[in-house]
Amino acid sequence: MIAAVALGVRLAWGSPGRRVRSLSVLAASAVGTSVLLAVWAIATSRVGSTGAFSDQEVGRLIAGVVAAVALPVVVLAATVGRLSAQLRDRQLANLRLLGLSAAQTRTVAAAEAGLVAVVGTALGAALTVALAWVRGTDLVPSPAACAAVILGLPAVTVAVAVLPQRLDLRRALDRARKSDVRRPSPWRAAPLGVGLVLCLLARRANNDFMITGSEVATVFAGLALVSLGIILVVPVFVRLLADLLARGFSGPTAMVAARRLQAQPAATTRVIAALMVGLFLLVGARSVVVAFEETPQYAAAADHIENGQRAAVTVPAGGLDAARRDVLALPGVRDTFAFPVLTGEVTLGAPGDPVERVPVAALVAGCDELRRFAPAVDGCVDGVVSSLTPRWVPRELGGTGAPDTAALWSGTADAPAAGAVEVPISEARITGTGEGSLDEPTWDIRPLWADLLVPPGTPGVESLTTRADTTLVVVAGPGRDLYQQLDALGLTATTREDIEYYDFVAGMRTVIWTLAAVVLSIGLLTFAVAAGDRAVARRRELTSLLLVGTPPTLLRRAQWLEAALPTALGCVAAIVSGLFAGSTYLQLGSDMGDPPWQQSALLLGIAVLASAAVAGVTVIGVGSRLKAEHIRAE
Amino acid sequence: MLEALGIGLSYGATPALRRIDLTLAAGSRTALMGPSGSGKSSLLHCLAGILVPDRGRVMFDGQDLTGLSDRERSALRLRHMGVVFQFGDLVPELTLIENVMLPLQLLGVKRAAARASARDLLGELGVADVADSRTGAVSGGQAQRAAVARALVHEPRVVLADEPTGSLDTVNAEAVLDAMVALSTRMGVALVVVTHDNLVASHLDDLVVLRDGMLDLSAREAVG
Incomplete structure (x- = not known):
């Protein structure tokens, strides 16, 4: 057995062709190990530490990621391990004819591939760990990951080299005569x-x-x-x-x-x-x-x-300019959009049925303003009150019990602080790329949340607007810290995604x-x-x-x-x-x-x-x- | 010493050997001749225990090779037989001397002793000067002499050679054959040579002719 191992090692470096093949196996093992460990470490660090999922779920996810990388790495190892396969198989078959047993032949093949694979894998692991330490990142692969890769990858390389050598003498003779072309089993x-x-x-x-x-x-x-x-x-x-x-x-x-x-x-x-x-x-x-x-x-x-952060804060009447100035001074803030907000109610119910009063929220803005804020919206009609959700549109309600008007007032109280204004609700409905449920506006206007869009020129609305609170939408670059920055200014976001x-x-x-x-x-x-x-x-x-x-x-x-x-x-x-x-x-x-x-x-x-x-x-x-x-x- | 008793062999539906009976005595020198496809190589492979005949038995010193496992036949071949093929089939990554040492090392002989034996034998065959060269760096005749040395170095009971001079020119063929016959005679090794060449056959004592997988006894008698 020792002689077979020695022969395998000798064959690994015996000729320029073999040396190229062995170096390829070594390089593939090193690269494969490094890639596997790096991806494993990245997956563990970036996905595993968020606390968003249970340990079991994270474990499954990381296993999936590692498996997805392991498969092509194994294919690479197998491909490199079988370089010049026909020639080498013929040589091993000839040794078999001389008197080497099947086990000895497999040992020769295993020693030839295994030694360089082990060295390559160890090199790859050492390089990955060293690089992580030198760069001071947290992407250091765990000992368990290192052990799994260091043991697993050479095992695959050896298996790929050895399995085709499980040949009986008749097949060895066929291989030595170069006539071993068998059909794959169906x-x-x-x-x-x-x-x-x-x-x-x-x-x-x-x-x-x-x-x-x-x-x-x-x-x-x-x-x-x-x-x-x-x-x-x-x-x-x-x-x-x-x-x-x-x-x-x-x-x-x-x-x-x-x-x-x-x-x-x-x-x-x-x-x-x-x-x-x-x-x-x-x-x-x-x-x-x-x-x-x-x-x-x-x-x-x-x-x-992808698109950056958006947060909506409520600013009381008269405080808009100061709030806007403070917000625009925040790092990363790109723009702001202000929408006066009115509250009110609509009355539902077909004639003869019990009446139901439903509270509503209305944004005061023209179609141009809305499109500047949300370019993807569709269906806005200038000069008419449009529905942002489907529940007030008569045709959505089957034509029965749909409200013709909405009563709007300023302030957040259930009852009007100063004279409500009746506005007619049109058939117009504002839609967008992402549609929510019956009482949700389109995804495109997030983080705004309202039922109606009321044009500023609607009779009686202008006087309400001067006393109304304003929803200020703050748009900032990608990240997750906008809410905290607004909290620090004393501006609490009304909705938090x-x-x-x-x-x-x-x-x-x-x-x-x-x-x-x-x-x-x-x-x-x-x-x-x-x-x-x-x-x-x-x-x-x-x-x-x-x-x-x-x-x-x-x-x-x-x-x-x-x-x-x-x-x-x-x-x-x-x-x-x-x-x-x-x-x-x-x-x-x-x-x-x-x-x-x-x-x-x-x-x-x-x-x-x-x-x-x-x-x-x-x-x-x-x-x-x-x-x-x-x-x-x- | 080595006997084929009524052996038959088929490749699928094609018969290669039909009821062959053959006895090879220790130290005998036999040529196996016949046209292409007559079953010469198949018979040689059966005698070497590489192929197991479908019918009949192959006996080596009273032991039935057909009853042995693949592993046992391999071990027996390694210990007691030497094999030479047409193209030598030396391992190209090894030097000539390493190729010759290989059977000895696989049998457990120490490296130094194996090296000494291999060098002696290569010297007897006239290729000691290229012993440390790889097969790609020597001529076909030199490589084939090394293949002969590899077949004889562990002093087997029988050497089975399949067209050992088929790829060589006349001068080299003559030299290889002379060396193989001389060494096998000195060591008392039985020699079986598959050949197409009457000149090769003339160096050997016995002639067995095959035709369509059967022994052509008339040809044997005619030469004999």
């Missing part, structure tokens, strides 16, 4: 099929508002199987595509592309699997985020992050962007590594095709077809599966939002175009001049 498609069926069953069963435990279990079992299946099914998918290509097209380009796809499925499937997993996760995760974005906590916090989740949402956004960048970077790196490895592995094959007189143009076309077709179709399959999984998840709740159809369609278009473009890049170097050393090797 059973690989089973998890995806079962997962899709479970998701379909859950969607059909979930027609009511009640969600049962078994429905939730079915959905999550289905989603888990679809996630696993999307990885397992790739070799079957590529092989099926190659078979269809071989049978469906008779031209030499399709024939060469199909046969090459059939002969070297492993390298192709690794690249496509990495892409598919990334896209599936991206689309699926986007759907989950949609559900979260629909919650008021998220919306309020996101608005404070729920920004308890501000830190959590801000953290989530950091994590999501970090995640997207990391997944994309690792995906591209994996693609580059696999493409480079394939190019080297293909050199002899291309030489032999050129030697028999195959035109370089045909080789280039075949290469493009071979790369573009499975990659583009794989991307489509992954995005559709991710969207299906995401929409299944969103169907769990009645008010969790719609799947991101448009974004997914856009992503699909980009992915297909990018596949075609990347396939074009892989054509570079194909069909170039014959080189003496390649001819000799062939």
